[in-house]
Amino acid sequence: MVAFDEMTGMGSELRPAYDALDRWLKEAPPEMLALRRSQAELFFRRIGITFAVYGDEESTERLIPFDIIPRVLTKPEWSKLEKGLRQRVTALNMFLADVYGPKECLKAGIIPPDLVYRNACYQLEMVDFQVPHGIYCHIAGIDIVRVDADTFYVLEDNARTPSGVSYMMENREVMLRLFPELFATHRVAPVDNYPDQLLATLRSVAPRSASADPNICLLTPGQYNSAFYEHSFLADKLGVELVEGSDLLVKDDVVYMRTTQGPKRVDVIYRRIDDEFIDPLVFRGDSVLGVPGIIGAYKAGNVTLANAVGTGVADDKAVYSYMPEIVKFFTGEEPILKNVPTWRCREPEANAYVLDNLEKLVVKEVNGSGGYGMLVGPHANKAQIETFRRKLKAQPEGFIAQPTLALSTCPTFVASGVAPRHVDLRPYVLSGANGISCVPGGLTRVALKEGSLVVNSSQGGGTKDTWVIDA
């Protein structure tokens, strides 16, 4: 399968966006690139970007590899993407408000009700509860893949606690330090206003009872969480306290943080703890990460949680397959961004096709994440395929399948020199009472292994700086 290359298209053409970069790459001596790469690594290590990989006891702190060759998008490409992202996130929020409220889309048959009701992420606690300012998904990360010059697909919506935005910012910071000459020849749209936008979004959704200067904090599961670095990075950039569950207490349905000067009221919580663990009195009772009583305070309207509880029902892979219909139903417009064609294995005909074509398809577990419960047919051995065949027969509704996409590639600096590697893109979309915003670009993830399509950092993926340039 020949993949579209971000620099050379389908063959030997040179796409205009990469004109200057190509010249620079050809002129740059390999030793210089190698040197810059090790400087970048040193920089990341020193600032302590670490990433704990679950189940990997040997190295609880590992660096996510950074590739120094940027991924470039032109302004027109980005404008189209951005329009599509705004539309999609608007629909996600409307969908959430609907399934927790009037349920019009279920009544209209847009999506099978049991797909919502049986979903463990559909939080009953949220039914008929009015979230502050009507916004559920304040921070969304939409995973985009590209298959040709004009086609971008949404691969996945992340509506819970999408991570990676710190890498987007740090990658740019490192590039600016290491390659100032490149920024002189390219007009790259800045991303460093992301924290300001995030702060404005969070302030805009403070409960109406909060003061004009709401107290905002970022709730982390703690330093052993894989994304802890990001939590601390963001708290720092936002200028808000980074709190753990034990730093918060709830009294009479009001949330306070424990400070050296006594309890201080909290109005907005950017929480990076999953629903399940956020309140041991309501969700998992064995959670020590959460805050007992926080859901009570939330439902009393005394604190805003961002994202809202229960957003997971919108990004489940089974619901994903209905997103084009959902977008159309709620916005009344044709979806600007397409979905990857998807077989819903819950439909017998689709499942029959999937079972017949396992070696060609990517099969994903619904309600799974991180690329663990996944079969990449063309790269799987017989045993793996048979395992999934059994699973699919036993519980078809637990899976969806997609064709193996020829994800676009981007020149990447690897051991053998500069070579194409598959990439995706995760832009971050913010929704507040003040509207929707989205910094240009996002996080480009790259599968560093030759031919690999798995970009997840937990599976050996790396990242690149993403440029939106005036072309």
Add this chain to the structure above:
Amino acid sequence: MRIKISHSITYAYDEPVRQLTQILRLTPRDHDGQHVMSWRIEPNIDGRLRAGQDPYGNIVHTFSADGSISGLSIRVDGVVETIDLAGAVRGALERVPPDVFRRDTLLTTPDEALRDFAVKATQADGAPLAKMHALTEALHDEMSCDRSGKRTGIGAAAAFTAREGIPQDLAHVFMTCARQLGLPARYVSGYVAASDALPLAEGAHAWAEVHLDDYGWIGFDCANGQCPTDTHVRIAAGLDFADAAPVRGARKGGSGENLAVSVTARVAGSQQTNQ
């Protein structure tokens, strides 16, 4: 039948607690099969007791207290009038669509053995209602039930492997099987009074309910191998024990929690029962 219930839950702490919150699902609601004549909940220390409802419609009391708390006792007293409806749950407040109760939960995650059992135990009979009766009987025969009240639940798969469990475990096993067969099933906590049919059954109890298209929700009590009768008082229902637990709590500070529970559920006025 008139059933008088007394339930006391006592916590003692080796080191005093600074702050505690208890979520109590200890109050029944009326439905066609039961009418609450009187009911009261009383903690023995100062604090804030608020009544509310959870998403399932269960009545929930939240009790919170702070200071230096060395112990806490919660006393529940009440009288409920019941009618035997052969397990049918009619006229109850239903806030959640039945489809929700087809989810697997942490305590009702099936394993291979449970999947097989669910199919085998129910293959003889055609209609869903008959299948559920068959499943109740099969589980009653297959698993032994510990009513000592001294143990905590271990989840459906583990209990089934051990072929033994407390009523909570049996209810979870039953629900897991029912959900495997595509039927919505929920967990119920409540009380059961001693009777001629079930002389040893007195106390806090747990059973399951299954939603059948033709009948609505019907109760099945595997521990006793039958449907709930007028000896059963229904308190709370949910996806599994965690949603319907009589008490959930969180505390700050303190250590060494010692718990003592006593429950009596008696038929009030033996004349009535003998008539």
Add this chain to the structure above:
Amino acid sequence: MLSRTADSLYWVSRYVERAEYLARILDATTRLTNLPSSYGGAGTEWQSAVATAGCEDTFAKAYGEANERNVCDFLTFNPDNPSSIRNCFALARSNARAVRTALTSEMWDALNSAWLELQRFEKKRMDREEFARFLDWVKNVSLVFDGSAYRTMLRDDGYWFSRLGMYLERADNTARILDVKYHVLLPENEQVGGSLDYFQWTTMLREVSALTAYHWVYRQAVKPLLIADLLILNRRMPRSLASCYENISRFLDALGDAYGRQGPAQRQARKTLANMSNTHIDSVFQRGLHEFIEDFITENNRLGHTISEQYLQ
């Protein structure tokens, strides 16, 4: 400021200070045992080092015999000893990591690089020379961390809590040295011209890097009474109990002023400081040096608890 943040800042400094202290003990003990045997070592120097580090029980369980190899291993890299140098650095770093944003990047750098470097040391084979290099390095980490805090931190509550941790730990450490070696300072044990005691005394001074200071302050031969004076009451000596309390009281007052509220911690620290100001070293010896030090350690621990209750939880 979050109580947990203050707590972590406080403990980061305590652990770094403790690591430095352990390195000093090991350094001084190595010197002492290197003396020719005619200078009369009792052969208990290593046992005494463990006692000074305040972990006799855990040591006895893990090793039994106190010799150079066991003690050095126990106090440096042993992962099972909660206050080995390794664990002090590990705990300092993990506390720092949890409140990364409350530290300046210089402070974080000092701790993070120390942790990475420590792992390199851990892999090396340690001969005496390498070991000496290691101890120097540990002391240096503490200097770098302390210097970064001093030069880069905003002078607000974060800084004050960090300093409080350092001075409370330092006071505890100095008091521990005195507690273990108090008998060496008592007049009845003084063997005239006894070389052993002389070296014991200078070892104590070395452990708190006060040998040179001693000569500058007193301008005479090393004498037990003056050693005690230097380590307990002399405010010019940065590791003396009085100097530590002068600082503790100062930083607690800063907190009280900033928060607009005084509490039991302020009152307790002032009282201890006032006691020391009104005491002469002779009367300490008359009342009993041992009792004085024991009382001090108890009081110092109590202040730690009070600070923790007032601010850190």
